[in-house]
Amino acid sequence: xxxxxxxxxxxxxxxxxxxxxxxxxxxxxxxxxxxxxxxxxxxxxxxxxxxxxxxxxxxxxxxxxxxxxxxxxxxxxxxxxxxxxxxxxxxxxxxxxxxxxxxxxxxxxxxxxxxxxxxxxxxxxxxxxxxxxxxxxxxxxxxxxxxxxxxxxxxxxxxxxxxxxxxxxxxxxxxxxxxxxxxxxxxxxxxxxxx
Numbered sequence: 001x002x003x004x005x006x007x008x009x010x011x012x013x014x015x016x017x018x019x020x021x022x023x024x025x026x027x028x029x030x031x032x033x034x035x036x037x038x039x040x041x042x043x044x045x046x047x048x049x050x051x052x053x054x055x056x057x058x059x060x061x062x063x064x065x066x067x068x069x070x071x072x073x074x075x076x077x078x079x080x081x082x083x084x085x086x087x088x089x090x091x092x093x094x095x096x097x098x099x100x101x102x103x104x105x106x107x108x109x110x111x112x113x114x115x116x117x118x119x120x121x122x123x124x125x126x127x128x129x130x131x132x133x134x135x136x137x138x139x140x141x142x143x144x145x146x147x148x149x150x151x152x153x154x155x156x157x158x159x160x161x162x163x164x165x166x167x168x169x170x171x172x173x174x175x176x177x178x179x180x181x182x183x184x185x186x187x188x189x190x191x192x193x194x195x
Contacts, residue, residue, distance in 0.1 A: 001052045005106040009059040012098065020066040028150045033143035034058045036183070040139055043179040049132055053111050056095070056103075057118035057136055064091030064119075092120035125170050138180035141171045145187035147194050163191070 017026040037058045041051050064087035099112045107115070118136055121128065128134050143150065145167065154162055167188070175181045 001055045002106045005052070005103050006055065006059075008102055009056060009098075012102075013059050013063050016063065016066045021062070022065055023153070024151060025153050026062050026065050029143050030059060030062055032146045032149035033061065033139050035149065036142040036146070037136065037139035039183075040135060040142075040177065040180055044135075044177060046131075049135065050111065050114070052107065053114045053118070054132055054136060054139075056099075056107075056115045057122070058139060060091055060095035060098075060115070060119045061122045061136065061140060062087065062091065063094050064088060088120050088123055092116050095119050125174055128174065131176070134174065134176050135180075137171065138175055138177060138184075141167065141175075142180065142183055142187060145184060145191055147187075147191050152191070152194075163188075 014027050014030065017030055021027060034055060037054055038051075041049060041054065096112070096116045099107060099115060114132070118133060121133060122136055122140060125137055128137055152159060172181075172184060175184065
């Protein structure tokens with residue numbers, strides 16, 4: 001990953017998420033997803049995975065939530081689910097614009113198309129099949145679970161529903177990398193045991 005390109009991603013996307021994203025969530029969550037994605041890429045050491053594509057997609061994956069909660073409770077699981085499809089579409093459009101306007105020289109056309117695709121589909125968990133799609137989903141899930149990097153914002157009832165349905169029934173069964181499964185187990189335990 002080109003350091004200058006990553007600096008632009010951090011400055012634009014993280015600032016936008018801090019100012020207009022879900023309160024106390026989108027910016028630290030995105031940083032956690034990038035952290036876990038880099039960690040998984042290091043552990044997997046798979047030459048078929050493109051770090052520049054995946055890291056860029058990790059920065060942009062929830063960018064579409066910025067501005068979606070101006071008149072709604074961003075801590076409500078119902079409101080988040082209600083906006084899930086729209087945030088992927090908006091995020092794909094936003095990263096496409098950024099890639100072609102500010103980051104054009106850092107990526108090939110093929111890389112740009114793949115980044116846009118990954119952002120556009122990242123929460124369609126049941127449909128994901130390619131290794132990079134699944135790896136981004138795994139990193140996204142680890143970023144959701146990581147209570148040391150991201151303070152949970154859901155109510156106790158929504159937290160219970162989130163852990164049972166989103167994590168245990170939907171996401172964890174789709175994990176394909178043993179390294180991600182091991183980290184997820186540790187993070188689930190930490191999340192359950194937090195006071």
